[in-house]
Amino acid sequence: MRKIIKRCIVFVLIMTLSLPITGCGQKKKEEVLTLRIANWEEYIDESVIDDFQTWYEKKYHTKIKVEYSTFGTNEDLYNQLTIGDTFDIVCPSEYMIMKLMTEGKVQKFSDDFFDTGNKENYYTNGVSKYIDQVFSNEIIDGKSLKKYAAGYMWGTLGFVYNPKKISEAEVSDWNVLRNKKYRKMITTKDSVRDCYFAGLSMLNQGKLEGKSGKELQVLLNDTSQKSVKQVENVLTQMKDNVYSFETDSGKADMVTGKVAANLQWSGDGVYSIQQAAEDNVELKYAVPKACTNIWFDGWCMLKNGINGNKKKQQAAEDFINFISKPKNVVKNMDYIGYTSTIAGNEDTTIYNYVKSLYEDKKGNASYSLGYFFSGKEEDKRYVLQTTKEQLNGELFAMYPTKEVINRAVVMEYFPKDADKRIRQMWTNIRCFSIK
Numbered sequence: 001m002r003k004i005i006k007r008c009i010v011f012v013l014i015m016t017l018s019l020p021i022t023g024c025g026q027k028k029k030e031e032v033l034t035l036r037i038a039n040w041e042e043y044i045d046e047s048v049i050d051d052f053q054t055w056y057e058k059k060y061h062t063k064i065k066v067e068y069s070t071f072g073t074n075e076d077l078y079n080q081l082t083i084g085d086t087f088d089i090v091c092p093s094e095y096m097i098m099k100l101m102t103e104g105k106v107q108k109f110s111d112d113f114f115d116t117g118n119k120e121n122y123y124t125n126g127v128s129k130y131i132d133q134v135f136s137n138e139i140i141d142g143k144s145l146k147k148y149a150a151g152y153m154w155g156t157l158g159f160v161y162n163p164k165k166i167s168e169a170e171v172s173d174w175n176v177l178r179n180k181k182y183r184k185m186i187t188t189k190d191s192v193r194d195c196y197f198a199g200l201s202m203l204n205q206g207k208l209e210g211k212s213g214k215e216l217q218v219l220l221n222d223t224s225q226k227s228v229k230q231v232e233n234v235l236t237q238m239k240d241n242v243y244s245f246e247t248d249s250g251k252a253d254m255v256t257g258k259v260a261a262n263l264q265w266s267g268d269g270v271y272s273i274q275q276a277a278e279d280n281v282e283l284k285y286a287v288p289k290a291c292t293n294i295w296f297d298g299w300c301m302l303k304n305g306i307n308g309n310k311k312k313q314q315a316a317e318d319f320i321n322f323i324s325k326p327k328n329v330v331k332n333m334d335y336i337g338y339t340s341t342i343a344g345n346e347d348t349t350i351y352n353y354v355k356s357l358y359e360d361k362k363g364n365a366s367y368s369l370g371y372f373f374s375g376k377e378e379d380k381r382y383v384l385q386t387t388k389e390q391l392n393g394e395l396f397a398m399y400p401t402k403e404v405i406n407r408a409v410v411m412e413y414f415p416k417d418a419d420k421r422i423r424q425m426w427t428n429i430r431c432f433s434i435k
Helices: 002-018 046-060 074-082 094-102 122-126 129-137 174-178 192-208 213-219 225-241 249-256 266-278 310-323 326-336 349-358 388-392 394-398 416-432
Strands: 032-040 063-071 150-161 186-189 244-246 261-265 284-286 292-302 365-368 383-386
Touching: 032 310, 046 063, 046 310, 046 326, 063 074, 074 094, 094 292, 122 310, 122 326, 129 150, 129 292, 150 192, 150 266, 150 394, 174 186, 174 192, 174 225, 186 192, 186 249, 192 213, 192 225, 192 416, 225 416, 244 249, 249 261, 249 266, 261 266, 266 284, 266 394, 284 388, 284 394, 292 310, 310 326, 326 349, 349 383, 349 394, 365 388, 388 394
Parallel strands: 032 063, 186 244, 186 261
Antiparallel strands: 150 261, 150 284, 150 292, 365 383
């Protein structure tokens, strides 16, 4: 009996010694939360991402790893999602956010995200009242865009032009894109959505002047079969006339003088003006008199990425708030040259940054930014003293006047049947319509 007991004791000791040590000899594997983010190319100062990871670990005592990737167009992003790529946060443009919402792919923000009593809710407390109203007014399938997307950068669609080669009056007319006087001297966007907007603008230009609000919105988002066919004819003329369709090369073509004008997003316009100035070349920015597009790129969370994980959704909302902190807003604006949707409201960091760039107390022009920074157009706290050159220069490209805003509309997504018609139109133009 004792022999059996001794054998059992020996067996237990051997088994005990063979078990893995989880105490002082071996550390428990550290938990790491992964946040997958997709954004436009060169559209963030990546040091801000590093700062966020450090901030998150300090706040929650949990490591976070941001897996950051980029896309070239809204359609590229949509194709990635279609083939199965999974992201927690993406930053598409307005019409693509709307499309994703109609397909039920976007996760609604939590109620906590909109709590103005939380000082770390930098987005809700700092977003421009003007932008906030635009988001609130956009209703998709009965849902307010504001509840599903947070603005990142915004601006207008217009022409960067060389005043020595083409006049402001000519680039204030949408039809400059098919004006034979400037054949092969103008570039346009290689984007079905932007070109369709330009086509509708050329088609309806006589009807647009003097209109605003809902009337403009309806005319410039018309996807009827008749309008699509008419726009195809207009864009076919444009294709034969322009130098090229481009997504990024237009900036360099303007700086080198290869073209006289380029249909550009205002943020790229700022970049072009700055780069050309280094070579002593003057470029300016103009918005067509009839109408323009007010565009915005915004952060939204995807359901298949968040997948009901409250901790991941909290981290995603934390990221959006972190980059909406005024000092990080300035860092990103300075890096990419675009205009943030964040005004800062009571925090004047962002406005002071704009002043440092464009204020000239000896200047002979005043520029009101009240509509954006406080929601009051004539707010004297936000009237810049500047030079006349800025009235169609970088400042104008960054912050359009209220007069421009009044004739600006949001591009809406194409419903399924209209999307099919317009994509066929675009294929006809890009692949078959060659003179």
